[in-house]
Amino acid sequence: MTFVKDQIAALLKTALESLELSDGAEIHLEYPLEAVHGDYSTNLALTLSKKAGRPPRELAQALLEALEPVDWIDRVEIAGPGFINFYLSRSFLSNFSSHVLGEGEQYGSSSAYKGQTVVTDSSHPNVAKPLGVHHLLSTILGGAINKMLAQVGYTVIRDNYLGDWGTQFGKLLYAYKTWGDEAVVKADPIPELLKLYIRFHDEVEADPSIEDKGRAEFKKLEQGDAENKELWEWVVGLSLKEFFATYERLGVTFDQMNGESFYEDKMAAIIKMGVERGLFVEGEKGALICPFDHDRYPPCLIRKSDGATLYATRDLARIKYWEETWHPQKMINIVDTAQQMYFQQIFEVAKKMELTPAENIHLWFGRMRFPEKKMSTRKGNIVLLEEVLDEAEERAFILVEEKSPHLPEAKKREIARMIGIGALKYAVLAQNPTTDITFTWDKMLSLEGNSSPYLQYSVARAHSILRKAEEEGGEVVPADQIAELTENAELTVARLLPRYPEVLVHATNELRPNLVANYLFELASAFNSFYGNVHVLKAEPKLRARRLILVEATAQVLKNGLKLFGIETPEEM
Template sequence: MNLKAVYTNALYRILQEELSEEEIGKLIEHPKHEAHGDLAFPCFRLASVRKEAPQKIAGALAEQMNDPLIEKAEAAGPYVNVFFKREAVNAEALSQLSVLGAEYGDKIRTGENVVFDFSSPNIAKPFSMGHLRSTIIGRSLANLAEKNGYKAVKINHLGDWGTQFGKLMCAYTRWGSEAEVRKNPIPTLMKYYVHYHEEVKEDPGLDDEARGWFKKLEDQDVEAVKLWMWFKEESLKEFNKVYELLGITFDHVQGESFYNDKMAPVVADLEEKGLLVESEGAMVVETGTDEPPCLIKKKDGTTLYATRDLAAAIYRKKQFDFHKCVYVVGAEQQLHFSQVRQVLGRMGYDWTGDMVHVPFGLILQGGKKMSTRKGKIVLLEDVLRDAITRAEENIAEKNPSLEDKDAVAADVGTGAVVFHDLKNERMNSVEFNLEQMLTFEGETGPYVQYTHARAMTLLERAEADPAPASPGEGEEEWAVVKELLAFPDAVERAWTQYEPSVIAKYVLSLSSAFNSYYGKVRILESDDRLPARLSLVKAVTDVLKEGLRLLGVKAPDKM
């Protein structure tokens, strides 16, 4: 049930000669004050067409309004405010929710693939907080795509190729120790990488040595490949610890190296089409816009990030025939993805408009971007484990007899970190603050999880079974039902805007409405309305659990 659609249809029956259903739907608003009704229709558009005062039109429309779910319509100046029949809407909404359960808000399956390129940590570097945003925004968007009827194809495009490996090999062969690396792989490799950037300031010739190492890697030099494989294996072990904590899986783990044998045909195609030109010894493609040319090959013949992304895009289109290919990558890569799309377009591909870059803001530390070069890094695994430990302490203090304490602590701790990020609009940068992130009060993941657990406890204690009917027509019940009815729209908006924060804000709002209802209504009182009230509680648990799932957060039944 969609109250906006109900009002739209009622208005369309009156105004079909003047406005389309789509036009009417876009004009309908939510009044700022409850006393002004549930929905409002402004008459300014009609006034300009009819050449009449909007107040007069509003009065006439209010008198003509007729729908079985609308209690009354009132003209308030230039607006037509409608009030719905709460008992009827409550009963119909809860009946629908009881049937659909977790499938409430699902769209019809399209069978179309949406490819997601996200997370993509760099081999031989720690999985830092800097990779949190791409990882959890990407996972949430994949969940939202599935909810909206698509088949999500989740790809981890590992940063396992590039000049940084030349730098690391240079550092390891100059200052490294195999024993030291084997004892503590990632921190040690990170130490070498930071040391390289300190030394290169005094000895710029190291950059040439590093480029030489990467060229050897591209040419399949035995020593270079052996080092690269070792660094990669150790890194994946560390990454998988983080993915396991977050409950994240991928359909394909295809690093940049996966496309090594797919780049030559792309370069040949560019040459054949006359698009590849020389610029200061390097090979570039002019984008045909005001943007700088796209660099395809360096002077020494090594390929670049753009070359691999061109090959990756062509491979993914052939392999998955995607409806959309979504790149969840930081805002600083905006120019890069624009260039890749422009080059593919010049190559004759007509699907470049289906490549979507979903940028996001930074995680800042002290107002500055986190950097691996200078060693200013906060490890994501450490943050998650710290969050879990704090959740364990919280449980030990408030509910020491809780069953499955370790599992609940893991769900609450990781949920706190994930929710703290996703409640922010993705383009906003987020200041890293461990204390704030792990607060278990206010607008947090644990607050929503606790609301779900509270509702589950009510269902467990009840001496009746939920039965869909109207639980009453009071303000508290109505506020909860209206929030429940808003879920499908929130699911659609979150997907079309590529904005998980829409869902985070929604579950906070639903939790607030339910907790107000819980505080003012004797839900478990044994009377004729008890089964209906339990039906409302059950609907809240279903929607909160599903909303949290879309964000990648679990909903424990008890806390």
């Protein structure tokens, strides 16, 4: 579909051409905060005033007169120092709901970036360790970003860069061989492996020499020792099974799950390339580093003095692999704020090495804070993601029992699952990714304010109206006789519907799902105000028909938006 914003921009471009002002002109359209200032507004006359050699209001008037009249715009007005405000016609707004219903689940999707590929990396848990709540942000943010990118036309390759290599596996292998029991581990894999990992560190405190034994086991693994390789593959398999169960619960999927081990045989080529081009040089004690011009960043350590490679070596190999495999336009790494400097270094090294022409992006996010809870796998007091998901569902179940005690138990459990998991996801996605999130159950599960339950309840309310309308029957009104919307409350809802695909493209460009969340909350708030102030089922037949279409279209847009977040919408709550 062609966005309304784009159509208005095209009208302005034609007007600029007629005034010989189109060269280099940038057309920006905004949504006015109040309907009295129109549906779309531009400051174009103010920005071009100097170039045109005319006062802003005079130029605005010339643009207005040069605009081609179209039936879907009611009027265009000049405001203040020279803003140009566009008002959509009531007829257009009234009929747009039918357009939404015609597209259904596809409303909001576009081909804006068709033909372009993006590779993303998110979640990246460590094998043999449980998914902790600290994985939630990257996993949920990545899931939503991937859906948004696909919705606007990108081909999306969803990668999950597993932590499946390193000295920690030597420690685990030693612990398993020394204290492990195959039957016990098989019965409850990740918790038992975690216990072994914790025990290793406890034993090291009493006998530091055990640390060297762990390193020796990893060295054997690196050298291809058959027993250690078989044990490692077994541990990886057990871990993936547990990860997939959690991902399924969260509604998150991946196309690739290439871990650090995948790049072990690809790092030599990176080191060789860097050395041959004079980019990697010898640093302190024989380490290999990549310095930066004018000391822009601290030197990037490529290989330690003992010959060991690092995350940087693997990440450079990963960038090269992504480029050679998919030739993407963008590479997006969804990793927390602590890694900002690291990724600046990596991207600069990749640029110096000319590994890819793609735009490398570090989508960083803040931290999720849990009062009085710390997260350290080494000490074993990690906040497990599965436990948080369980608690979300249990708290939601209490809410469902309180609001809908008449529902069957199984139905209440299913609704509680949708509400609980949805609330957790929305708490992550409704905030600017760069801010920290303070985890509060009451706010997350509230039926008021900007929360997932509030949006889900709005959809359920819309479905309730539609069910009652179907039960009541009523006069069938021919399409050409359905009335137009006239009340401010209903027009406020109608004005928001054309904006959804525009907001989605903007939010995707900014990699900010919270912009979609803000829109959905505004739409739900407008809908609930409409519901409280305007009769739908009791309206006269021609107006009733129009309002029911508006109700259904609003529900469709809310569902489409929440689906991007992986949030389900129950028919009733």
